[in-house]
Amino acid sequence: xxxxxxxxxxxxxxxxxxxxxxxxxxxxxxxxxxxxxxxxxxxxxxxxxxxxxxxxxxxxxxxxxxxxxxxxxxxxxxxxxxxxxxxxxxxxxxxxxxxxxxxxxxxxxxxxxxxxxxxxxxxxxxxxxxxxxxxxxxxxxxxxxxxxxxxxxxxxxxxxxxxxxxxxxxxxxxxxxxxxxxxxxxxxxxxxxxxxxxxxxxxxxxxxxxxxxxxxxxxxxxxxxxxxxxxxxxxxxxxxxxxxxxxxxxxxxxxxxxxxxxxxxxxxxxxxxxxxxxxxxxxxxxxxxxxxxxxxxxxxxxxxxxxxxxxxx
DNA sequence: AGTAGCACCTGATTGC
DNA sequence: TGCAATCAGGTGCTAC
Numbered sequence: 627x628x629x630x631x632x633x634x635x636x637x638x639x640x641x642x643x644x645x646x647x648x649x650x651x652x653x654x655x656x657x658x659x660x661x662x663x664x665x666x667x668x669x670x671x672x673x674x675x676x677x678x679x680x681x682x683x684x685x686x687x688x689x690x691x692x693x694x695x696x697x698x699x700x701x702x703x704x705x706x707x708x709x710x711x712x713x714x715x716x717x718x719x720x721x722x723x724x725x726x727x728x729x730x731x732x733x734x735x736x737x738x739x740x741x742x743x744x745x746x747x748x749x750x751x752x753x754x755x756x757x758x759x760x761x762x763x764x765x766x767x768x769x770x771x772x773x774x775x776x777x778x779x780x781x782x783x784x785x786x787x788x789x790x791x792x793x794x795x796x797x798x799x800x801x802x803x804x805x806x807x808x809x810x811x812x813x814x815x816x817x818x819x820x821x822x823x824x825x826x827x828x829x830x831x832x833x834x835x836x837x838x839x840x841x842x843x844x845x846x847x848x849x850x851x852x853x854x855x856x857x858x859x860x861x862x863x864x865x866x867x868x869x870x871x872x873x874x875x876x877x878x879x880x881x882x883x884x885x886x887x888x889x890x891x892x893x894x895x896x897x898x899x900x901x902x903x904x905x906x907x908x909x910x911x912x913x914x915x916x917x918x919x920x921x922x923x924x925x926x927x928x929x930x931x932x933x934x935x936x937x938x939x
Numbered sequence: 940a941g942t943a944g945c946a947c948c949t950g951a952t953t954g955c
Numbered sequence: 956t957g958c959a960a961t962c963a964g965g966t967g968c969t970a971c
Contacts, residue, residue: 755947756947
């Protein structure tokens with residue numbers, strides 16, 4: 627589930643915990659949670675051990691931690707390495723309370739860190755195992771990334787190269803992103819979920835943004851004019867910023883911050899999960915339907931059905 | 940080339 | 956009570 631505000635909440639929790647820390651031990655409890663690693667979990671653990679984490683970065687829902695590798699000078703190709711993480715639907719980073727605490731049943735990887743002599747045990751939990759960790763090279767330049775602008779980040783993992791700038795990225799060109807959306811004939815809901823057009827928006831915030839903008843989720847993106855496409859993007863940005871202020875959206879224990887705390891934005895949701903309940907704007911009951919395989923919530927009165935071409939309901 | 944559909948998993952909830 | 960079907964916040968691959 628975690629979408630941009632939740633992943634950013636995790637990033638902010640990790641930053642003071644891991645930056646400058648040295649990885650002293652790596653325990654992989656479930657091999658399949660280490661992905662895209664040629665040498666598997668063995669190589670993953672061997673490469674990480676002894677490395678020092680220099681930062682925690684994010685684009686959209688993708689997290690990564692650049693590594694200062696003490697042995698980099700010995701390698702034939704000293705490309706900067708990063709520890710990449712994607713939380714999938716249920717991934718979490720959690721600090722274990724004690725070095726000898728038995729790992730949670732959903733713990734997939736345990737990292738033992740040394741931060742100025744202090745021992746920190748960081749667990750990667752993931753019930754559904756759609757999330758993953760990997761150590762991979764980073765790109766030396768950001769040229770050619772989706773969005774086209776240069777990057778203020780030191781390095782971007784290869785696995786993130788195809789991901790567009792996210793809605794809170796200061797470098798995002800909103801006008802270009804809006805026009806990129808309008809090039810697709812798919813429904814605007816599906817285009818909002820396309821991480822190669824604009825990243826960070828997931829199923830919750832897509833529904834919220836469209837409710838706030840008053841746009842029907844099935845409206846073909848190509849039918850929006852430039853101004854309306856911009857206002858959908860602005861709505862997405864505003865709702866994600868407000869969610870971030872409240873630590874993200876938590877429905878259950880599957881999303882919590884690094885310290886185990888839940889976010890409070892679920893009580894501010896206007897559309898997602900509110901089918902059958904009255905619309906806060908007009909009082910009509912909200913409806914739910916499946917769209918592009920995802921459950922979608924909207925108000926039939928405030929979010930007028932697309933009326934392009936042939937008529938319908 | 941762009942897009943729909945499915946695969947990847949576990950666990951909670953719903954319905955018979 | 957038991958068991959099967961359904962659903963869940965995401966992404967990437969494959970086949971049209």
